[in-house]
Amino acid sequence: MYVEIVFPLSLDQAFTYSVPDELNDVVQVGQRVIASLGRRKQQGMIIGIKSDPPSDFTGKLKSFENIVDPVPVFGGKLINLLKWMSRYYFTPLGKVIQSAIPSDARLKKEIIIQATALLHGSDEFTRFIENHRVVRMSALKRKFGAEIALTRVGRLQRQGLLELENEFEFKGTRGKHYLVVPDLGRDSEIPTNARAQQRAFDVLNDFPEGIALDKLKEEHEVYMPIIKKLADRGLVKLQEVEPDIDPLKDYHRPPPKDIQLNHEQQIAYNEVKRSIDEHIFTPFMLFGVAGSGKTEVYLNATAHALEQGRSIIILVPEIALAPQIAYRFQSRFGNIVALWHSGLKGAERLWTWQQIQKSRFRIVVGARSAVLTPLSDLGLIIVDEEQENSYKQQDTEPRYHARDVALVRGREEKAVVLLGSATPSLETYFNLSSGRYKGLHLTKRWEKAKPPLVDLVDMGAEREETRDYSNPFSRKLISAIHETLENDKQVILFQNRRGYAPVITCKDCNWTMACPHDEMSLTYHKIGNKMRCHFCDFEAPTPSSCPECRSLDLKFGGMGTQMVEEALESQFSDVPICRMDMDTTRGKGAHTKLLGDFARGQYKILLGTQMIAKGLDFENVTLVGVINADSGLHFPDFRSRETTFQLVYQVSGRSGRGEHPGRVVVQSWMPDDISIQCATRTDVKLFYKVN
Numbered sequence: 001m002y003v004e005i006v007f008p009l010s011l012d013q014a015f016t017y018s019v020p021d022e023l024n025d026v027v028q029v030g031q032r033v034i035a036s037l038g039r040r041k042q043q044g045m046i047i048g049i050k051s052d053p054p055s056d057f058t059g060k061l062k063s064f065e066n067i068v069d070p071v072p073v074f075g076g077k078l079i080n081l082l083k084w085m086s087r088y089y090f091t092p093l094g095k096v097i098q099s100a101i102p103s104d105a106r107l108k109k110e111i112i113i114q115a116t117a118l119l120h121g122s123d124e125f126t127r128f129i130e131n132h133r134v135v136r137m138s139a140l141k142r143k144f145g146a147e148i149a150l151t152r153v154g155r156l157q158r159q160g161l162l163e164l165e166n167e168f169e170f171k172g173t174r175g176k177h178y179l180v181v182p183d184l185g186r187d188s189e190i191p192t193n194a195r196a197q198q199r200a201f202d203v204l205n206d207f208p209e210g211i212a213l214d215k216l217k218e219e220h221e222v223y224m225p226i227i228k229k230l231a232d233r234g235l236v237k238l239q240e241v242e243p244d245i246d247p248l249k250d251y252h253r254p255p256p257k258d259i260q261l262n263h264e265q266q267i268a269y270n271e272v273k274r275s276i277d278e279h280i281f282t283p284f285m286l287f288g289v290a291g292s293g294k295t296e297v298y299l300n301a302t303a304h305a306l307e308q309g310r311s312i313i314i315l316v317p318e319i320a321l322a323p324q325i326a327y328r329f330q331s332r333f334g335n336i337v338a339l340w341h342s343g344l345k346g347a348e349r350l351w352t353w354q355q356i357q358k359s360r361f362r363i364v365v366g367a368r369s370a371v372l373t374p375l376s377d378l379g380l381i382i383v384d385e386e387q388e389n390s391y392k393q394q395d396t397e398p399r400y401h402a403r404d405v406a407l408v409r410g411r412e413e414k415a416v417v418l419l420g421s422a423t424p425s426l427e428t429y430f431n432l433s434s435g436r437y438k439g440l441h442l443t444k445r446w447e448k449a450k451p452p453l454v455d456l457v458d459m460g461a462e463r464e465e466t467r468d469y470s471n472p473f474s475r476k477l478i479s480a481i482h483e484t485l486e487n488d489k490q491v492i493l494f495q496n497r498r499g500y501a502p503v504i505t506c507k508d509c510n511w512t513m514a515c516p517h518d519e520m521s522l523t524y525h526k527i528g529n530k531m532r533c534h535f536c537d538f539e540a541p542t543p544s545s546c547p548e549c550r551s552l553d554l555k556f557g558g559m560g561t562q563m564v565e566e567a568l569e570s571q572f573s574d575v576p577i578c579r580m581d582m583d584t585t586r587g588k589g590a591h592t593k594l595l596g597d598f599a600r601g602q603y604k605i606l607l608g609t610q611m612i613a614k615g616l617d618f619e620n621v622t623l624v625g626v627i628n629a630d631s632g633l634h635f636p637d638f639r640s641r642e643t644t645f646q647l648v649y650q651v652s653g654r655s656g657r658g659e660h661p662g663r664v665v666v667q668s669w670m671p672d673d674i675s676i677q678c679a680t681r682t683d684v685k686l687f688y689k690v691n
Helices: 076-088 093-099 124-132 137-144 146-158 195-204 213-220 224-232 263-278 294-307 319-333 346-357 368-372 402-413 426-433 459-466 475-486 561-571 590-599 640-652 674-680 684-690
Strands: 002-006 015-018 032-037 040-050 109-115 134-136 162-168 177-182 236-241 282-288 311-315 337-340 363-366 378-384 416-421 438-442 453-458 490-494 503-506 523-525 530-532 539-541 554-557 577-580 605-608 621-626 663-668
Touching: 002 032, 002 093, 015 032, 040 093, 076 093, 076 368, 076 402, 109 124, 109 137, 124 134, 124 137, 124 146, 134 137, 137 146, 146 162, 177 195, 177 213, 195 213, 195 224, 213 224, 224 236, 263 282, 263 294, 263 378, 263 416, 263 438, 282 294, 282 426, 294 311, 294 319, 294 378, 294 416, 294 438, 311 368, 311 402, 319 337, 319 363, 319 590, 337 346, 363 368, 368 402, 378 402, 402 416, 453 459, 453 475, 453 674, 459 663, 475 490, 475 621, 475 663, 490 640, 561 577, 561 605, 577 590, 621 640, 640 663, 640 674, 663 674, 674 684
Parallel strands: 282 416, 282 438, 311 363, 311 378, 337 363, 378 416, 453 663, 490 605, 490 621, 577 605, 621 663
Antiparallel strands: 002 015, 002 040, 032 040, 109 134, 109 162, 177 236, 503 554, 523 530, 530 539
């Protein structure tokens, strides 16, 4: 028997190895193995098994050394998808496979072995497993030897007598979490001069069932050295507990709604349901106006796929959207919903991946990398806001588009792929028009919600009338903000440039400060007083004079979110304001916390970049302001007009999603541009017709 193995190297080929005789019954596609490659040992993955050696090879093939995974990391269908990605995106297969495995999944791990009801011990090996019911592979290797343990476990697992699970070791030192449980009524045993211990015990009196040590530190300033002294006296017990790593725990949880589908939604759901029942690959385009209730169709289609015993992937374009959508699904389907994106760190990411492998999660909600999660029996893939460019992985290999990968995975898994958008990409609209995708249409807003009133402000005429060139807000927008706040409603303001000023120039010689790596203009960030490239993250000190002519007359041009925030704070000084962009959401869980606080009403105004432009659903938001609608038109990108239309249309849809009427104020220096006109008139078909 022979296997084809690929390695996570820049080698565009698979290598053939012979299988050791004792492992013939164990090898499976998707297992990781250790094999010699040249002069070093390397971890690779089996992508194929065959009975004959390569026809053009006449020597003796060497065998690989050992198997890392008795349980395959990936199934055959996912391996086929990764092979397609390798061919389509011109990336070595080993690199593609490596990108689909979390970096925290170390080589060192444990195999958990559990006997099924069919196992009956007929020899010492099977009796040992039957008596223990659950045993670790390391224990079997110590007792019976590594070769016997691996071979016997593999054969028994093939016969359905054992169930195996991979348990990967966390990379790095994992902090321990404790519950502090007091032994009440023993205050007198604390020395009178031990005031810190007495104070700590007084706090613990309020928690007879125990309190988490982390909470003691954060809320009561009681620290571990004091707790240890109380533990030495026997006055408290420290119980080690599993940490709460639920990434949704800080998200605002509104009460669930009992919603009945309207006529259009029911038609769309019935079409998707029929294809799920038939187990055939079907690409659908759910073309629904903003606020039409596409998520309700997603939820009902997901419920039906679960009834059929199949799993579901829901892709969202921004990490900021993932918690809100994940909670909608979790509130309906419970703890079978996983959140997956690059913002998860360490234990969260590894733990989630393990649970997906064990089929304890049947629904995965996440950003583009969620399309590669190892769910089994996949029946439905939903790509929400499919037009978004953030579905394209552009930084590292493989540079894939998650929407296209979702379609190919759906074909491999015989699953339904549901693309949803109010403003589809031009290629998706073409595929819909040509009949390659089946169309599902939602033409009306949900329930009592009405389309918002849209005002288009010509900023050129505004500046001529007011002669105020420093204020980023028009008179109409300022008046609308005041009116909204007086009605105790919330405001979303959209400015798609972060930082303070996008460019710094010299008035005397027209020098512009640019990045030395990619020649993009550097953006001034007032917080930290830094010049930063938003393309490669290069940073430099802010110059005090022109390096070309030594002039001190430097000018900051353009306007970023920091400048808008500064103007907001000066004009609405008593209003709580939240800024959401790449600079404020770098920290772990920052997206979830900011949106949760806004949903709870702790902030009245949410200012942000494109991460707030789509998918968010806040019923109390009745005003959306677009500070500079045409900033994207000046980018050297053939999609600039399409992107501008989609962003302005999408962010306008965040207003008036509840029973209260909504309003949108769009400020533009190019109000006659076709993308601005179509977006403010919500004329989607006209835009696609002229483009």
